[in-house]
Amino acid sequence: MSIASSATLTLAGLVLCHAAQAATPAVPSALEDSSPRAVELSRPGAQQGSVLARGFAVGPYAGTPEQAALAFMDQHGAGLGLPPVALEAARSSTWRDRTRVHLRQIHDGVPVAGAGAVISLDDAQRAVMASAQLVPDLSVDSLPAISLEGAITTATQALALPLVAPARAQLWVLPDARGGRLVYRVQLWPDQPGAHWRATIDAHSGQLVTLRDMRQSAMAQVYEHNPINSGLVDVELPELDGVDYLMSEMAVVHTMVYDGANVALSQTAVADEQGDFFYEPDDEIDIYDDPFAEVNAYWHVTDIKQWFADDHGHSWGGPVGLTVNYRDSANGRYDNAYFSKDFAGDYTIVLGQGTIDLAYDADVIQHEFGHGIVDDLCDINAELDYPISFDQYGLHSAAHAVNEGMADYWSSTFQGDSKSAEYFGSAFGYDALRDLDNDRKTPDDLLGEAHEDGMIVGGTLWAVREAVGVPIADDIIYGALSSLSSAPTFLEYATAVDEHAAVAMADGDLTQADLDAITAVFEERGWYKSGRAISIADGEMEQGLFLGADLLAGYVGSSACTLARSFDGGLLFPLPFQFSFTVPTDVEIEAVNIDFGLEKATIPNIIDDDDLVYSFYLRRGEMITFQEYNLYDLIGMDFTILTDVIDFDLMIDDEPESVRLEVDDPDLPLVPGETYYFDLAGMNCPIMSFAIAVDFELAEIEEEPKSCGCSSGRAAGSALGLLGMLGLLGLARRRR
């Protein structure tokens, strides 16, 4: 196909880069190449400030690692396609002989939430990899109109709970499509197990913007040994020699105990005369003062914690705090588990007594612990809502998919079992809550929900583990995770794994065949094409799901459709990615036909309402941007949705099934070599499946008709063109 090069402007820089690394054993010499030109050569074409670049070695730099990282960005940030923004050093970490310096973006001295870069330095202090998520064009006034104390007062009054520690506040810039918003973030620690709240106060108006319970990742999952697929084994609990209760440098466990309406945390597991903790489990009935739950939770947390310390050199400041038998009322059930970090950076894990006791399921415990590892290694999750994430470019599924998928992966790889939470799942009639031995890929299987999309991440990395072996897979996956910026895409994580695999090969720990196997897995699962936008070449097709209000049915019931359209602007659902095409320069085309191939998806539990309301949007050269809106004002829920499309050059409404874009359109001509981004967005009720095909219609009659790019063996281009023309007759077009 002649249009294979159409990806060049968007993704090919990175793809070519990984291909070059995979095809040649010249990685060591590439690492030794200290020519700054290498950076230009691997220019990855940053998409809206997000980039991950590798395949160069710049330096060595003098000074501290922090100074080296800042100097590198100063000299080469623009070469990587990144916007010129101010950065400061935040923290550093190490993997093998590499040092990662985390840089934070600042706007007039105020940190920008979720924005920064991670620069990897080799042992000679040369920059060898860069990952960045930067925000261009911030214009918000960085001078607050209200004081820090005023913000704390507003936040404390809004929470209206007694605090166990003084509240802390800090000024932040929240990025959006309109130049950013200046806010105070106020951290509050009320007297609740594992609780940690965050209030956001507008620093100009003083208004409370949101108030959020920071206990995250509802639901647990992973595990390994539980009452269903394993028996009881004797283990040695670490660091408990001569101790009466489950309390050590590694972990401290409490049980939630109700006395009437009063709730307290108590330690019910007590050492016997030999200093041992032998208790019998009981998984038949709900037990609310269950010493075995304490012992089981303590063991599985300390077991995996020791593994991360031994195998990955991971370190912690203090013990993991665990609460078992958690529930909302004395005889209530609580089918959930939480992970949170306290203000010292230590983990807190809360395990419910639900339909089953979640502390009996090692996968649940270790999945939550895995969130801590993800959190320690990179700042994923910084700004995106959970479990469905929108930002100004639409749906951003990858970051939370990485978070949930990696929590599953750590638990599963540690236990050597792809299935997660068999015991917890059994409470709801499932063999397991999730299984990483799957074929899921992007964009085909993206649902927009973190745990579901995490199956793509966990499943892909499980396949990498199967392909190259366990210890080395765990090592490079751990290393790659620590090199990612706050909102990684699938493309970025795949590229980071490639980079770390190349280092491992240079160290003699992987073969070229291993590298090729890893590349093949990511290619097969769609990771290399899945940046923020997916480029579609002539004759190619991408498929997946176009979400609708049915997505919310699980949360708000059958009124989801009505609710989604009930307020100003409505709730806008875009495609899981923006897509793009590049107008060819080697052949002259007359038009670009895009067929959306929409059909109602057969997902269970959807509302019986086939109403479709959506439009087509197109923008030249840059991604389309959306208006974000936080629902806190409206329904007291801190959740960002999309209500409007801000930046676009062309809109076609009335639910087009296909569009035909003419090259010579006087209002929006299609320029050879230029990339155009497009999306569908609307307020559909049902979830639709899409199969988007792009077809370039050649100008006039070519001398060599057989060179036409349309005959690629899928639906005839002429039929698509006809559909497009028919569609156009009834279309209203709006431009701006």
Ligand SMILES: [Zn+2]
């Ligand atoms: Zn989770």
